[in-house]
Amino acid sequence: MAEADRAAAAAGHSGLALMRAAGRAVAQAVRRRFRPCRVLVLAGPGNNGGDGYVAARLLEQAGWPVAVAPLAPPRPGSDAAAVAAEWRGPVVPLGTAETGRAGLVIDALFGAGLARPLAPELAALLRGVAAPLVAVDVPSGLDGATGQPLGGFAPRAALTVTFFRRKPGHLLLPGRELCGPVELAQIGLPGSVLDGIRPRAFHNAPGPAGEGLWALPRRGAESHKFSLGHVTLVAGAEMPGAARLAAGAARRAGAGLVTVAAPDAATAALFRAGEPGLLVSEAPPAALLEDGRRNAWLLGPGLPAGPETLAVLRQAVEAGRAVVADGGALTAAAGRPAALRGAAVLTPHAGEFARVFGAPGPDRLAAARAAAALTGAVTVLKGADSIVAAPDGRVAINDHAPPALATAGSGDVLAGLVAGLLAQGMAPFEAACAAVWLHGDAAFRALGGASPQAPLVAEELLPEIRVSIASLLPF
Numbered sequence: 374m375a376e377a378d379r380a381a382a383a384a385g386h387s388g389l390a391l392m393r394a395a396g397r398a399v400a401q402a403v404r405r406r407f408r409p410c411r412v413l414v415l416a417g418p419g420n421n422g423g424d425g426y427v428a429a430r431l432l433e434q435a436g437w438p439v440a441v442a443p444l445a446p447p448r449p450g451s452d453a454a455a456v457a458a459e460w461r462g463p464v465v466p467l468g469t470a471e472t473g474r475a476g477l478v479i480d481a482l483f484g485a486g487l488a489r490p491l492a493p494e495l496a497a498l499l500r501g502v503a504a505p506l507v508a509v510d511v512p513s514g515l516d517g518a519t520g521q522p523l524g525g526f527a528p529r530a531a532l533t534v535t536f537f538r539r540k541p542g543h544l545l546l547p548g549r550e551l552c553g554p555v556e557l558a559q560i561g562l563p564g565s566v567l568d569g570i571r572p573r574a575f576h577n578a579p580g581p582a583g584e585g586l587w588a589l590p591r592r593g594a595e596s597h598k599f600s601l602g603h604v605t606l607v608a609g610a611e612m613p614g615a616a617r618l619a620a621g622a623a624r625r626a627g628a629g630l631v632t633v634a635a636p637d638a639a640t641a642a643l644f645r646a647g648e649p650g651l652l653v654s655e656a657p658p659a660a661l662l663e664d665g666r667r668n669a670w671l672l673g674p675g676l677p678a679g680p681e682t683l684a685v686l687r688q689a690v691e692a693g694r695a696v697v698a699d700g701g702a703l704t705a706a707a708g709r710p711a712a713l714r715g716a717a718v719l720t721p722h723a724g725e726f727a728r729v730f731g732a733p734g735p736d737r738l739a740a741a742r743a744a745a746a747l748t749g750a751v752t753v754l755k756g757a758d759s760i761v762a763a764p765d766g767r768v769a770i771n772d773h774a775p776p777a778l779a780t781a782g783s784g785d786v787l788a789g790l791v792a793g794l795l796a797q798g799m800a801p802f803e804a805a806c807a808a809v810w811l812h813g814d815a816a817f818r819a820l821g822g823a824s825p826q827a828p829l830v831a832e833e834l835l836p837e838i839r840v841s842i843a844s845l846l847p848f
């Protein structure tokens with residue numbers, strides 16, 4: 374955002390005009406969402422505070438009772454000083470007496486310029502605000518780059534109005550929850566300011582080539598099962614259910630063929646008793662690798678976390694196959710991320726990530742990027758705000774997933790989706806992004822309009838995958 378601001382200034386855009394547009398967007402959002410009431414604007418010393426002064430003036434002009442409580446005066450000569458000088462209404466001390474009287478508090482203390490944790494007195498003041506709080510750009514104290522409160526605290530907003538583009542902190546947890554609903558306002562910055570910046574953090578969303586982040590593979594009259602790829606999934610004897618879910622998802626993602634490599638006759642019989650369209654083999658994985666048409670391999674769901682799993686993984690990678698490492702394959706690489714080098718996609722949850730790479734820490738985007746760079750594999754750090762990181766530094770943040778997905782087997786379905794899309798020729802980053810989105814979308818569909826907090830079981834996702842995929846394809 375700072376680079377975009379610099380590019381805009383270089384291209385002749387006035388910072389003052391941007392600030393007026395930002396403040397106007399805040400005032401309009403407040404008028405749209407709240408009934409007239411006594412408003413208190415908490416104004417910081419920078420441009421975030423400037424936006425607050427503009428909003429204060431416009432709300433006052435609309436007949437709302439407004440007061441401004443400055444934290445510190447803006448730097449003389451700055452845009453914020455110019456709009457502060459236009460404020461003729463009441464200026465009150467920043468304290469609990471004033472926040473207690475307000476029907477609505479506009480938090481214009483700090484935005485993108487937050488440089489250090491909030492002072493304890495300020496955090497205490499914000500903690501005590503009982504009225505709804507509207508955050509300008511971000512709730513003050515929240516790091517827009519990571520979604521973490523810089524000093525452990527940022528207030529919970531009833532509404533956040535941000536400008537030009539959403540920032541990672543609006544999508545990453547806990548930021549996403551602290552922001553409340555996020556309104557995105559355009560303030561006159563042209564998209565072309567991003568041309569020279571080439572942002573590398575994205576919202577995970579589908580779209581036609583060039584617009585969204587990814588588009589699904591198309592099948593046409595010329596498609597046949599061999600042109601749509603062949604997923605081979607290595608199963609263990611202990612948890613065959615995991616492999617069944619993954620195989621079911623890989624098939625429904627549209628892979629032409631899916632084979633389960635079973636470890637023994639009894640497990641093979643179990644798979645054969647399942648879906649009749651699933652291929653089952655008792656041949657050792659090394660023998661199956663000789664068939665070059667088996668282009669995508671999934672290792673992990675229900676596999677033991679032992680050296681034999683890693684050995685198959687290395688063989689598949691060295692044979693040039695697109696390998697998805699999940700579950701047991703990840704745990705087998707605990708403390709040894711190099712063992713995963715060359716895989717196409719890794720799908721660790723936070724625990725598996727910590728086992729392989731160490732705890733991600735507060736900057737999860739940076740941690741996922743580092744893991745992807747280290748292994749050369751697209752890394753999906755799974756959670757309510759799954760992050761998909763590519764070795765080249767691109768990251769996508771997913772917010773399209775209900776908490777209902779927090780259930781056993783859900784991860785196996787995701788891993789199967791990734792493998793199924795890879796088999797059809799999608800590139801690893803796009804395949805992983807698409808799989809994460811489809812996984813969440815299938816869950817919303819399985820809930821059928823019920824609360825996203827209602828429970829689901831992983832099996833219920835499978836029939837919805839086609840509906841989710843079809844919703845993105847032309848009829």
Ligand SMILES: NC(=O)C1=CN([C@@H]2O[C@H](COP(=O)(O)OP(=O)(O)OC[C@H]3O[C@@H](n4cnc5c(N)ncnc54)[C@H](O)[C@@H]3O)[C@@H](O)[C@H]2O)[C@H](O)CC1
Binds near residue numbers: 419423483492510562
């Ligand atoms: N293009 C846009 O999107 C526009 C955004 N606008 C708004 O501008 C802010 C960013 O403004 P900036 O002046 O860079 O930073 P802040 O106002 O967030 O704060 C800087 C100010 O605060 C001091 N400071 C930082 N952290 C602390 C702290 N913990 N305690 C005390 N003081 C702190 C710092 O030293 C500076 O003095 C963006 O968020 C938008 O709201 C434009 O108005 C329009 C264009």
Ligand SMILES: [K+]
Binds near residue numbers: 480482509511512
């Ligand atoms: K703010």
